Amino acid sequence: MGLAPGSKAVIVSVGNELLIGKVVNTNLSWLGSKLTELGFRVDRGIVVPDDLDLIAWAFRTAVDAGARVVIATGGLGPTFDDMTSEGLARAMGAEMVVNEEALEMVRRKYGGELTESRVKMARMPRGAKPIPNPVGTAPGVEVEWRGSVIFLLPGVPSEMMAMFEESVKAKLTQLARALKKAEALIRSVGLPESLAAPVVESAAKLGEHTYVKSHPKGSETGKPVLELHVTAYGVSEEEALSKLEEAVDYLLRELGRRGAQVHRIG
Amino acid sequence: MGLAPGSKAVIVSVGNELLIGKVVNTNLSWLGSKLTELGFRVDRGIVVPDDLDLIAWAFRTAVDAGARVVIATGGLGPTFDDMTSEGLARAMGAEMVVNEEALEMVRRKYGGELTESRVKMARMPRGAKPIPNPVGTAPGVEVEWRGSVIFLLPGVPSEMMAMFEESVKAKLTQLARALKKAEALIRSVGLPESLAAPVVESAAKLGEHTYVKSHPKGSETGKPVLELHVTAYGVSEEEALSKLEEAVDYLLRELGRRGAQVHRIG
Numbered sequence: 001m002g003l004a005p006g007s008k009a010v011i012v013s014v015g016n017e018l019l020i021g022k023v024v025n026t027n028l029s030w031l032g033s034k035l036t037e038l039g040f041r042v043d044r045g046i047v048v049p050d051d052l053d054l055i056a057w058a059f060r061t062a063v064d065a066g067a068r069v070v071i072a073t074g075g076l077g078p079t080f081d082d083m084t085s086e087g088l089a090r091a092m093g094a095e096m097v098v099n100e101e102a103l104e105m106v107r108r109k110y111g112g113e114l115t116e117s118r119v120k121m122a123r124m125p126r127g128a129k130p131i132p133n134p135v136g137t138a139p140g141v142e143v144e145w146r147g148s149v150i151f152l153l154p155g156v157p158s159e160m161m162a163m164f165e166e167s168v169k170a171k172l173t174q175l176a177r178a179l180k181k182a183e184a185l186i187r188s189v190g191l192p193e194s195l196a197a198p199v200v201e202s203a204a205k206l207g208e209h210t211y212v213k214s215h216p217k218g219s220e221t222g223k224p225v226l227e228l229h230v231t232a233y234g235v236s237e238e239e240a241l242s243k244l245e246e247a248v249d250y251l252l253r254e255l256g257r258r259g260a261q262v263h264r265i266g
Numbered sequence: 267m268g269l270a271p272g273s274k275a276v277i278v279s280v281g282n283e284l285l286i287g288k289v290v291n292t293n294l295s296w297l298g299s300k301l302t303e304l305g306f307r308v309d310r311g312i313v314v315p316d317d318l319d320l321i322a323w324a325f326r327t328a329v330d331a332g333a334r335v336v337i338a339t340g341g342l343g344p345t346f347d348d349m350t351s352e353g354l355a356r357a358m359g360a361e362m363v364v365n366e367e368a369l370e371m372v373r374r375k376y377g378g379e380l381t382e383s384r385v386k387m388a389r390m391p392r393g394a395k396p397i398p399n400p401v402g403t404a405p406g407v408e409v410e411w412r413g414s415v416i417f418l419l420p421g422v423p424s425e426m427m428a429m430f431e432e433s434v435k436a437k438l439t440q441l442a443r444a445l446k447k448a449e450a451l452i453r454s455v456g457l458p459e460s461l462a463a464p465v466v467e468s469a470a471k472l473g474e475h476t477y478v479k480s481h482p483k484g485s486e487t488g489k490p491v492l493e494l495h496v497t498a499y500g501v502s503e504e505e506a507l508s509k510l511e512e513a514v515d516y517l518l519r520e521l522g523r524r525g526a527q528v529h530r531i532g
Binding site: 011013016017018019020021022023024025026028029030031032033034036042043044045046047048049054058061077078079080081115116117118137193194195196197198200201204213214 | 277279282283284285286287288289290291292294295296297298299300302308309310311312313314315320324327343344345346347381382383384459460461463464466467470479480
């Protein structure tokens, strides 16, 4: 089925802690939700450890996939295992340079005192621009490469979210040519998911950009409960709504015909 | 730095809901932790939507990366958008066939009644074996391809975890040639992460399989607090412990010399 139409986006998550299971990757779902809202189709997520070659691989893979936007989180701090910028530079074949604007951001954070580890946070691929970090110390990075706009943000969620809202979102809004979206939620009681499946499949075929996802919700007085999340897209709000109504009407009629108690709940 | 030594594993997560941000991918961190415990090096995680080509791409990518083990979650249910088995078959160039043992598992779950959607759950690439599902209805899948052992498990965490514990873990234990592991936790108060960084870097260089990860923990009465997680591996427990002690002693001495109050807390 694929995802909703729109420009393609790939999310890259960097950090050993994600792969050894010390940290749950909430950044991926948060960014996925934001990108989807803005009209992007999040095509895949790539999680790699703190390893230069694997980080470079992740960026090459994202750009090869034709992503208009790549957002990476993690690995921007001062320690030796923070190497996302350098991994990106390796992928791009670009030189790592100290960005003067970024250095000034770091200098201000520390009241002027610069150590080697602090200067490291201002190093980025030549041609990149720093993104201000209103919460922590490490600036983010924005750079264009082979038709993709790549953003590097810190892994600490509070910093990542603040930088996304303050700096990244406006840029993404320009990049997104968002279609209009309409959504509905349907509740069906009494029909097992396996019997509802052919109806759901047919409903999703009613429009090229109509999507139906079924979520089993256990059972109620012994009867299986399903929630069906219907999404339709169109070039105008009217078109999206009209496609949505068509799918909803079909689902209510056909599931009812098969014995389900079914109604729209959202 | 890369991850701990051991056989390489890749985790594949399938589902639109993960990429549009409706669900946080706790399966990845749970499996990452289990695989790491068993001695595997989780090399990367790949998240793809319910899309045949992208699912096939994820499996090809994992196997091309030289993974000894690939575990995928999600997309095994009865609905049209459950297509992980078929995506794997497409990657392998294998035919999709109804597995008789799997069909018997599904039949027993439903008291004998089989519909097209139910039979679908017994379809898997030719040569694969079903994995019993003690909680839900869809069997898992185990198949070998180009030197990788590939496991497909459901996306529902309770089903995934039960199947992992009951069937997958024993197989992985055979596959893992686990090195012995030793761990310590050090707390440092009074030194900013950027000043501790060179010491941490040197400590990690003491042994080929010694790893130090620093976690900033905010500040206490105005002084920055860091926790350093030290891990060392060896072919015996003695070797792992001896490498660990070497790194811990170094960190306590060198951080103390730079003015931190530092002690081992775990």
